[in-house]
Amino acid sequence: MDKSKKLLEAFKLFDAANAQDPNKEVVEGKEYAKELLYAQRMTDILNQFEPKASEALQLTARCQHICRWEIPRESYEMNRVGYLKWRQDLKKFHAEKASALLAQVGYDQETIDRVSFLLLKKQLKKDEETQTLEDVICLVFLKYYYEPFLVKHDDDKMISILQKTWKKMSAKGHDAALKLSFSKKGLALVSKALSDH
Incomplete structure (x- = not known):
């Protein structure tokens, strides 16, 4: 799959942001930032499941949980209503975070809007x-x-x-x-x- 330079640049920015995750996960004796590992797993599974995925979809998979730790679950009521509100706020947060980084890389508004649309799980x-x-x-x-x-x-x-x-x-x-x-x-x-x- 030929990855555009912009896509690789965006991946780098997404990964750098997710590498800041204070939560760690150990896999086969190696420690990873939790959301960085999650993002890389999303890309791996997308590549297997849909090898012809569009650039917007590839971008979305990589930033699906971007900086998720910044809005902890505990900051909302620990019930169903609190959980749903947290999930909604997270989607918007991920879309805003990703949009800013995509703009930085030089993506056009159409691509940025499409990634936001997908992150918000519309339709x-x-x-x-x-x-x-x-x-x-x-x-x-x-x-x-x-x-x-x-x-x-x-x-x-x-x-x-x-x-x-x-x-x-x-x-x-x-x-x-x-x-x-x-x-x-x-x-x-x-x-x-x-x-x-």
Whole structure:
């Protein structure tokens, strides 16, 4: 895939911003800034899932969680309303942050607006690229974050999370998800979530 110079420059700026994340994750003995690792995983999964992704979609995948730690979940009420408000505010925050960096690189307004549109998850199920982004987000969750989640939550909660995740995905996303490898328990819960669906 031929990456434009602007795209690589934007990736550099996104990654530099995400490298500031004070939250760390250790993978195979190496420490990473949490959101930097997440951004790189988003790019990897997008490249596998949709190798012909447009430049706007590639940009969006890389900055999906940009500087997320700046708006901590704990700064909102710890209930469903607080959670939804936090998610909405985050989307706007990511769109503003990404737009400023894209402008710095010299992207035109049309591309900047399209990345914002995708970050705000507009027209899910209707807009093909918004759907592809959602599929990639769900696949990244299932591949990298689902198993560690299992340890923290009871089975019923995990089944509910899996069902909500499945609902957001397309048929192509479902096919890709079923090709992922899970632990014995992880697979059992996926099977149960889908059979109860």
